[in-house]
Amino acid sequence: MQSVPRIPLVALTLVLGACAGTPQQRNQPTGAARSGDAQVDALYAQLDQDSQRYEGGLDLARKGDSAQAQGEMKAALDDLRAAATRCGQLPGCDQQRFVAVFDNLLRLGIGEGSARAAEGDTSGATPEATVPPEESSPATAALPELGRTVTLLKGRELGDIIALNGPVKVALEAWLTQYRPNLMDAYENYQYLRYRMWPEYEKAGLPEALLFGMLAKESGGKVHAVSRSGASGPLQFMYATGQRFGLGTVDGFDQRFDPQLAARANAAYVNEQLAIFNNNLELVIGAYNGGEGAMQRRAGKGEGALSFWDPQVYFGVSQETREYVPMVLAAAWLFMHPERYNLEFPKIPGRPGSITLKRPASIAELTMCLGQDGNAHDGWFRTLRNLNPQLDPQQQEPAGARLAVPLRLEKTYQRDCAAGRWPQLAAELHAAAIPSPPSALAQQAATPKQKASKVKSYVVRKGDSLASIARKSSCGGVQEIAAANGLRAPHYALKTGQTLKLPGC
Template sequence: MFRYRTFCIAAAAALAACAGNAPRGGKPTPAPKADDPSSALYQRLDEDSRRYEAGLALARSGETERAQAEMKAALDDLRTAATECARVAECDQQRFVAGFDSLLRAGIGSHADSVVEGDTGATTPEATEEAGEGSPIVTAMPALGRSITLLKGRELGDIIALNGPVKAALEEWLTQYRPNLITAYENYQYLRYQMWPEYEKAGLPEALLFGMLAKESGGKVHAVSRSGASGPLQFMYATGVRFGLGNVDGFDQRFDPRLAARANAAYINEQLAIFNNNLELVIGAYNGGEGAMQRRAGRGESASGFWSPEVYGSVSQETREYVPMVLAAAWLFMHPERYNLEFPKVAAKPGSITLKRPASIAELTVCLGQDGNAHDGWFRTLRNLNPQLDPQQQEPAGARVVVPQRLEKVYERDCAGGRWPQLAAELHEAIVPAPPPVSLAQSRAPAKAHAKGRIYVVRKGDTLAAIARRSSGCAVREIAAANGLRGPNYPIKPGQSLKVPECAR
């Protein structure tokens, strides 16, 4: 028994997941350069698409056997081409996403979507399995293609409810937060090789990872919230420790993209088990706390849905906004072309440089200029790829720094010697005048600061911002100055003694 609709859905489940930037409005993608190794793969995509559409025409005319043979051959070759595309750095997998999406839409509602070859219309176990992980088509695809849109065997697109809150969130991402969404996408592309494998191993969809990253930090690895949540996925200290994010040699592992993604995936899977795979409840728990969510919704099969009045109406306004924003970002990651959205093409293949002269991340940013990234330069990307480095601290000659591969030649050309590194060093070594002595400052502004102070011993979970809020009116920068801490992160660790001056705002 053969059902064309099942075959189409299986193909879509296999490849609709490469999610990202598909051509908008059905417009053709510009032809690749002649020397592009991916051009042959794109040609196969076009030929197989035409062959599949010809098979649909045969099905509509009643030539069932020929239609089946043509469509199967087209999809088999297209599957092979897509697998090869995943191994070619220059190959744009989103083009295959758009191709499969187009073929699926062409089949739905046509004669090929109806029952053929004596099918009674019943949904058999074999037909159900065909669209899931048991499908030979899905199994043959790279894990990237299989996992992106599948969550516990269900299509993520089937789980996300495009209700009022989610549609409102889509509008927000597409209007005032569009720059934030694009920036988050760009940041994620550089971090993807570290973060996505952890989600893939956990069997979670990539679109969910992007949705959480976009809402939590925008892909800024060193983000720290007012409450002390830190890193690209904004773990509180205690939760981070519970999922293996500690402090190693003074480095807070919440800022490590790979480890943060692993911890986030472990948390998501833990909570999916508690909430019977209810994704909205899990996302809400990530934002508002799992204990609070269990008290409101219950757990297991008896748990109420997030959108039910008793749950949605009882969570905080922040969580009511957070959940649909995460879902909307995930949805746009999968279907940008449906919303007149175009994500940028990012050449994010990782590489590294070996410093030929001492340099800090700040100095490298100056000498690298805007080559290949005219939008905002390379500071954020270099910081994200080297989270353990203080951006103002010079690293010695011979040190290895992770950079996008395309910057390796730029470094050799512009930063290994010559005027740009000299200029960067000159700016970096500029001396900022020290503030006046405390006695002079007191005479000029007696209400600003007092010489007296106290010693505070840092506890687990403390941040400098939290300590400042509990102090006598001191700003973060005043406590940092009193202890020689450098921004923007002002690193502290449990057991450390801090001088906390008495301040008046």
């Protein structure tokens, strides 16, 4: 198939970013407002014309007329750039609409661009789709240096437009400020889980950055996370969805908590939905959060699917999904390009290892015994739980049991935990228990205590008798009320307006 020529889009990207940051003018006179409406309508009409012209250029490229295709596509994008500039100067002009159109134009050439990138041909790569060579990234070892941006979006060359999209910029700020500790914890947890999760994504042809973005937003890399709605595991599968993708219960263990199986199921879900939504990743991420049925009803599917950023979709989904999609994309983007945001992820030696217990021990005991060697932040409890999700952290495993640990802990275990004072101290603390009360006290505690008597009063009314008062108040019998008030049998004489004590209440 003839490769589609690539057009440099940096200028258009920058203009769209500037447009998104331009405040709209307010309080225009009525005539000016009508004039502005006409101009906005003209801009929207221009968008449609530019879109059609760009598609025409793609058709020419597929037929082999590269030179004319280049001219048509460049002219269409030049017009779109000019329209985007004017949009920022007009009240009522929807900048989000320009981003959606731009997004759709780029998606039209996914198949050709993806094949070319997969073959290692970067001769025609756009500047924004290439990361400067001096920048390093935690994902470099797993993703090809060429087109890390392309890989993030399944071949769609959005490049830096992601960072200039308003919702994603808001999400980037959130990750870099109040959620920065969450991002760091998620990264650290992921690095120890990476050898189990990343191969499943790699086999599915999906980018590691997407896996991290979803993991960071869903659970922060806490394998045993459970939401209020019942979504469970590192990638937060609901029970029915988990079963649909092979996550069942085996020997009492819920496989949604297995990081490798969860990553495999998540990758299968993403690829299934990418096929449905014509490789529109944002729609897939939105479906993962809000349900694929709801997303299909809102955006459609196949080649006719709307962009997630289309106002009809963006403002039609729930507030949660509207925030979820940019947060996932922003976390993925930071995973690839931390240096662009003055962000430095910790260096985590996450190579896998294992230990064979020399003596019975639980994960809780091992955590105390291993101390903070190499992990001064919060010890090893979370990491050991993540790597051994099927184990009860308080239950002792027998000598000879094999546990997964980071490679660096193999020597630490042999040095500090196979024998000596630290495992003894850990066993002593683990065996400690809160004392139970003696049997007599336990029986007494189990017996409901009678509430302390509270004396209440009653004002006698005309026609009352002591029996009727006892019956109405349920505060003791006739004799009790009589004794409390010095009334004598058999008549228990009462006077209207007399105040009686009711001891039974």
